[in-house]
Amino acid sequence: MKAETFETDFWKDAELRKTWDDIIPGEPRKTLPYTLTLEAIQKLCRVLGDTHPLYFDEEYANQSSYKGLIAPPSIHILLMFSCTPADDWMRSPGTINAGQSWSYNVPARPGDTIRLEARALDKFIKKDRLFVVHDNVFFNQHNQVICSGRGWTIRAF
Structure with missing residues (x-):
């Protein structure tokens, strides 16, 4: 089974992404299930x-004690992009990571089908910058939480 190719042209679908006015705090973001492969884990590592x-x-x-191969905690980086469609507002070029906090529960493993539940919690303007506070929770196919995080981004105008 060959791993999917990861798109590296982040401007490719920029015109499809939601604008600042389209981001509604509390509204769930559209996400995609992703099957994590050993190849993807090892490539990231x-x-x-x-x-x-x-x-x-x-x-x-x-x-x-894990009784098998696992993914590193930093797997959330790969999962964030793998579980979001090209038109997701988090993927907008020019967005700056202003901070994040993650909690890790059970390790992700090769073959896991990952599901993301995500939403904007708040958005505000401070010193002429557009901020979004967001929440992300990754689950495996057993509905166990792999990791959860809250982040702050500064959006491009």
Whole structure:
């Protein structure tokens, strides 16, 4: 099974994305299920320079308390883009990450089908900048929370 190709042209669908006026606090964002592959996990780990055997060595991982290969906590970075369609407002070019806080519960594993529940919690203007506070919760196919986070972004005008 070949992993899906990740689009790297972030401007490609920019005209489809919601504008500031379209973001409604409390409204659930449209999301997509994503099947996490070992290939995707290991590619992310290599890019990050994280070669821990829990992500690469099946024998080591099976003997650990996790009883198998897992994804690193930073997997939420890959999942955020994999679980959102091209027209999602979080994917808008020029958006700046102004901070985030994440909690991790159960590890994501190769073969998990990931579901994201996400929404804007608030939006406001401060010093001529457009801020959005958002909430994201990732679940596996067993409805277990993998991780949850709250973030703050500064939107492009």
